[in-house]
Amino acid sequence: MTLDTVKNAEQTPDAEQPWAALGLKPDEYARIREILGRRPTGAELAMYSVMWSEHCSYKSSKVHLKQFGDKKPVTDALLVGIGENAGVVDVGQGIAVTFKIESHNHPSYVEPYQGAATGIGGIVRDILAMGARPVAVMDPLRFGAPDHPDTRRVLPGIVAGIGGYGNCLGLPNIGGEVVFDPCYQGNPLVNALCVGVMRHEDIHLAQASGPGNKVVLYGARTGGDGIGGASILASETFDGTKPSKRPAVQVGDPFQEKLLIECTLEIFREKLVAGIQDFGAAGLSCATSELASGGSGGMRVELDNVPLRDNTLSPEEILMSESQERMCAIVEPDKVDRFLEICEKWDVIATVIGEVTDGDRLEIFWHGEQIVDVLPRTVAHDGPVLNRPFARPSWQDALQADAPTAERLKRPADGDELRAAVLQLVGSPNQADKSWITSQYDRFVLGNTVLATPEDSGMIRVDEESDLGVAIATDGNGRYAKLDPYTGAQLALAEAYRNVAATGAKPLAVSDCLNFGSPEDPDVMWQFAEATRGLADACLTLGTPVTGGNVSLYNQTGDVAIHPTPVVAVLGVIDDVNRRTPMAFAEEGQLVYLLGDTADELGGSAWTQVAHDHLGGLPPRLDLERERLLAEILISGSRDGMVDAAHDLSDGGLIQALTESCLRGGRGARLVVPEGLDPFVFLFSESAGRAIVSVPRSEELRFTEMCGVRGLPATRIGVVDGEIIEVQGQFTLPLAELREAHTGTIEALIG
Template identity: 70%
Template sequence: MSEAQLDTVTKAGATPQAPQPFAEFGMKDDEYARVREILGRRPTSAELAIYSVMWSEHCSYKSSKVHLRQFGEKAPESDTLLVGMGENAGVVDVGDGRAVTFKIESHNHPSYVEPHQGAATGVGGIVRDILTMGARPVAVMDALRFGPADAPDTRRVLPGVVSGISFYGNCLGLPNIGGEIGFGAGYSGNPLVNALCVGVMKHDDIKLAQAPGPGNKVVLFGSTTGPDGIGGASVLASATFDDESQAKRPSVQVGDPFMEKLLIECSLELFEQDLVVGIQDLGAAGVSCATTELAAGGTGGMRVELDRVPLRDSRLTPEEILMSESQERMMAIVSPERLDAFMAVCAKWDILATVIGEVTDVTPEEAERGGRLVMTWHGETVVDMPPRTASDEGPVYERPYARPEEQDALQANDAARLERPATDAELREQVLRVLGSPGIADPSWVTGQYDRYVLGNTVLAAPHDGGMIRIGDGGDRGVALATDGNGRYTRLDPYVGTQLAYAEAYRNVAATGARPLAVTNCLNFGSPEDPAVMWQFAESTRGLADACQQLGTPVTGGNVSFYNQTGTTAINPTPVIGVLGVIDDVNERLTSAFGHDADGAKIFLLGETREELGGSAWADVVHGHLGGLPPRVDLAAEAALGEVLADAAGYGVLTAAHDLSDGGLVTALAESCLRGGVGCTVDLSGDPFVGLFSESAARAVVAVRPDAENAFTELCRRHGVPAAEIGTIGGTALAVRHPDGGFDIDLTALRTTYESTLPAVFDEE
């Protein structure tokens, strides 16, 4: 390599004291010092750009790695896991030579700054992660959290987020089959926008992020590179928000779902013709991420000419090209003999494709240092670095963590001491208050903006417990998915609260008749520099790893989102857990609706009900209270309940099933009645308040076919699941009876309360 080509790097070596804006790039003093140690000189501006984004919290997991390792160390043995953590998404065998890949990720901070584009590009990014594995994306879901529904900030953010998700997903033609939405004061200024995508493939379709084979070409294809999103997700998600956060609008990416649709079809044809040997999408950190990760995953050598990157703005500098997070872009490694065929497919789909470099061989010495990535700009070398040091060998912090001093007082503030309804009239009024609260009320104002049935394979979607889709080739095999999280529970006890989130998602999948198989997660927390937050995170990851180990569902991948706080005020820790299950025949699925065809069917309550009100919807809605302990976890009971529900679906003995979680039994009964348009009468023994509002876990309410009651109770006995007959389907009201009286709520009044909350707040928006 000539001296002229090395000019920029040579200058960096000859001017060691030249000031560099590493702090403005989010890099700490010791991190900058380590870069200099790796390179043996100060970095060039382009190298500084690469290290700053690749070592950001969002890309490197530098504060969470030491805890995330548990998911691998405690991983249960699995015959179905084909690709685990470390790739763009996990892949699970679902039988008959078919596989599914699924993952959930956050786009929280960009969605606060620019709600529509932030949420839209969150969907686009997770879809490309699934595509990059070699799969056809077939459905999306989302888990959302906002501040109080009537707060000005929520009225700005929520409609934009929903429109962004709807716009992007609907334009792609992907059904949105479910998710969840919650509200709480802690999410004001820190909304959570977590997007999940699932894709379908055959076993031999799996693609990996690697660049093997010296001489192979590096091809950038898709949209051109512009100034939008420079430092976007990698920077916005790696710092605490403040009053000037909306000034960061230029850092939010801009999405084009129509281009993404073309990119999907083009990529799938490239895969079908076996024209790529490695593939990576350009998401957070853009070209920096794609080049370093592909090089590190292959031979360790790559040469790139940044001049060849197609630009929307010719004024972009190498640093800006490397940091741009312009959407709808992919990078492929293509053998020279297949390059013409690759380009022909891209031309067919009107996708711009450009060779920007090639894979190179490395010497043993270079390989030992992590390979060699060289980038040029106008004939000068602006990058000469070991790619693995950026992609795999970033800083790893063992952040100090400590149980916060106020935790004992918080747990001692028991919700059992709160004032309870003294009469049936008060009990009825509090039932309606809980059912009409924003976090429990009908979410149709949101979900109605999504296309749930496009592609024709949706079997279940919102408002049911989980989403379910057929997985192709005209068969009846399907997968079910659910996401769940409860920040109140996790605030009270991060270990138990995370297990409860996992258990609820597991239970929701089982309530569709599917058998839970694998887990993804999106872990949303405050600043990792706060020891109290890191204690929450450490306990949460330990809880999830232990639970997955016990129930045999491996963690396939996910996302960590830190710095979800304004100033020193962090959100309640909110791990969102996604569970995927398999059902052999989607025609045997269960819904949560009490239908007219089930008139006279008996209602059974499965599981044990205890007086457990800590972190409950009742305590939150009626008293604005958070304190005490969350419900206890019994994972063996969750597994047994899951077996009962899956077996019962296969045997055809149930007409409906609905898990019990937020709001307790009364919420589940009201939702099942409203979804089927028929009432029910239940007789409760003991304290009706506890019976209606307790949030004990490992419970479900089911409707049993009249001719199958004995078979069902025997099934429950065989699995050791308590089953109590509590009522009958029929009538036009939700009727509650107990030893000292009771009350009725006409379905019309119930529907008015349940369905009017969100439209009343957001319709004018």
């Protein structure tokens, strides 16, 4: 095969090109020809096709994501916003924190272990590229039915991959979620979050400026793995997954990544880079075009210099390869030697592959011939923008009308039935203890983990002298979002916000991972539009800007999409981690208070799923001002020592939260159903804006006065006591029986 050079492309305008097989639409191919004024070369076609894929270009979601910028709340905490590798938040004392959540859904279904492992690797490099030391990861996961045979293939592989990569890397895994629902059977969701810490002055950006500066590729050699993965894997739904047709995925090497981290941090310390970018999806195509377009535009790359694992790779393949554990840096000429020296010390291969030029074009050469000549902006940023049609689904009204009223779904009628319902709920796969999974992750390595799963949020100490810390929680409820995507997305934010506040931290910023079905389906596109609108509105009200994140579309099998699943991560700051609030009810005699209002709100609830396999009605109502007030009370209560433990109320309602707090503390509780409240609604309703706290008797007056003055309903519902949970006049449940129901479930299903 002859090399398809720029000259060749000019001379053979009518040559057939495989643009359709690369996922491009006819109008997109025509647009590329128009931009270039000729047909693209093979290498250019490869670059445009990966960079213009849904995964890299956000072509379907861009018009909606714009709202996160347009409705951005005023805050001085945000140092770097959307558009960079990750957002950066000021947490005070000159320290900044960067965090981001991403999806690795499709690769994890194809090859669970490596898919999940490289998901961790990718998000860690994103954080590293901002100039920060990665300090913790989290993993919100969604699987199909827990008793489905394929779940037994997918779940252990994914969990082992996350643990394998993260543990080898030496990063604590401090939280996340595990949710089962048949809608995720063919589309498990593997979202991965990483958080990193740096000084303000250490922030690095992805830009290539300064003509003459060198482009250095460092890290692993480039191989033939994951070629076209970005466009093929993430943009098309696979239905016939015959073993031989499966695409080759990437294999990660956490030990190489560890070297890359330490090497990069040393390079940062010596201030040797002018710009830096990690290699994610679309590999070299993405890194070169984004770096060049982030700077002045001009860059010249000699592709022959790229260190290869396989010498038979074509230039197109080198540009598309998604080999893991690689980075790209822009280095001033007189610092190159020192840069390479540090790489050699860490046993990291580093090669100068090109330089920044004073032009505005990205030019790539192979064997001395030019194979790419483009304006980098057209590749990296001027991809197609689609205004996909969307419309409220025809079935939405019927779904919302099917409310779980007492007439529609039989509710427990007496104490015995309530007792049975509690055991059934806390032992159901979604509500059961997840230790079998989370104990496979190292939660405490590095020695700065203050709180980890199953606490409301993961908390990390970021400064060992002042004990400054950050807390992060991720939440998302696909059932709520299916019933009402606007409110469902807001509820995900509210829950994560509440979780962060429950541990005593002040919520500051948001990162989101939006998992949806096919954007070509107007129903799905409506869900996406509503969810982003809801999230942007709520972020504005709560004063927590979206700093970045990721969109994962095409999560569907055939015509059936997953529940719309916006997963929201909230990051908060706590001045002194010693003042954190744990969830355990551990002190005999302390008073249990319920904060917030409880109404008959069971639409999308865990109880309707467990007891009746029902999904209908409306999700709980949301009052964002109330959420803010509740958070302020929880933070004040923690700071001033008025509450010893707190736990947010979400799926499963009060009895679920109480069970978790009691089992964690090893203490029972005696409860009284508040006047005017139905016992079933009291225990199982999922009304938002609520939490339970345990208050020392000596602090009761001060605490209730604070709530009274601020206008937050606080109802004394019982006392921490003994070794049973008793709901007066209804039932008693020994902790041992609850523990047995709550802890054995996952292992019995998967182990």
